[in-house]
Amino acid sequence: MMRSGQDTRNMIIEKSATLFNLQGYSGSSMSDIMGATGLQKGGIYRHFKNKDELALEAFNHSVEVLRRTYRFAISGKKTAEEKLLAVLSIYLNIVEEPPVKGGCPLLNTAVDTDDTHPLLNLRAREVMNEWLSFIQSILEEGIQAEEFKSDLDVQEVSIFLTSTFEGSVMMGKLYNDNDYVKKYYNQLKHYLNYCIKQ
Numbered sequence: 001m002m003r004s005g006q007d008t009r010n011m012i013i014e015k016s017a018t019l020f021n022l023q024g025y026s027g028s029s030m031s032d033i034m035g036a037t038g039l040q041k042g043g044i045y046r047h048f049k050n051k052d053e054l055a056l057e058a059f060n061h062s063v064e065v066l067r068r069t070y071r072f073a074i075s076g077k078k079t080a081e082e083k084l085l086a087v088l089s090i091y092l093n094i095v096e097e098p099p100v101k102g103g104c105p106l107l108n109t110a111v112d113t114d115d116t117h118p119l120l121n122l123r124a125r126e127v128m129n130e131w132l133s134f135i136q137s138i139l140e141e142g143i144q145a146e147e148f149k150s151d152l153d154v155q156e157v158s159i160f161l162t163s164t165f166e167g168s169v170m171m172g173k174l175y176n177d178n179d180y181v182k183k184y185y186n187q188l189k190h191y192l193n194y195c196i197k198q
Contacts, residue, residue, distance in 0.1 A: 005047070008043075008047065009047040012033075012037050012047055012054065013058050013061045016033055016054055016058040017062045017100070018102065019036045020055060020059070020109075021062060021100055021103065025109070025117055027112075030051065052120070055120055059109055059120060060123070063105065063127050065100050066105070066106070070087050073086040074086050074087060080139065080141045084139075084188075084192065087134075087138075089185050091103075091169045092178065092185060093178055094169060094181055095177065104170075106124060106128060106131070106166075107166045109124045110124045110128070128162075132158045132162060135161060140154055147197065164187075164188075165184065168183070169181060
């Protein structure tokens with residue numbers, strides 16, 4: 001059965017998303033992309049103008065995988081605290097079952113494109129803003145429900161939670177050890193209990 005043009009395009013995006021998340025945008029050559037997809041250069045350029053366009057599409061794909069993971073994590077959760085714990089625990093098994101192979105695509109892309117790919121770096125900033133707004137909305141929900149202190153600075157707390165979350169993911173990936181994320185998660189529960197709750 002022949003693959004349709006859209007199927008081929010989707011396959012290139014999915015394979016490249018994994019490749020970029022494992023090796024970085026700068027560290028992935030066109031030869032690497034050809035090897036991952038099984039296509040020749042012409043077959044790839046039939047669907048994408050250049051590597052930069054493919055990188056943006058691949059990053060967007062990885063982000064959508066994360067969005068689905070977050071939505072699934074909070075489904076059925078009743079309280080804001082349960083939702084925060086759920087979304088900030090998705091990398092507890094970073095070694096065997098990360099949402100996206102290679103670690104957090106947002107963290108990886110932010111570091112990899114700092115000075116090399118301004119458009120991709122800008123897209124990473126947009127996604128980070130979206131994530132921070134998502135965490136802030138859960139915190140605000142907790143304030144409204146009187147789970148959390150009424151004077152809570154949701155912007156400050158969302159930045160702190162995100163920074164420590166991404167740091168634990170980085171360490172878990174660096175040491176190939178789930179224990180770093182688990183220790184973060186244990187401290188997160190203490191933080192919510194002592195610093196945020198009424």
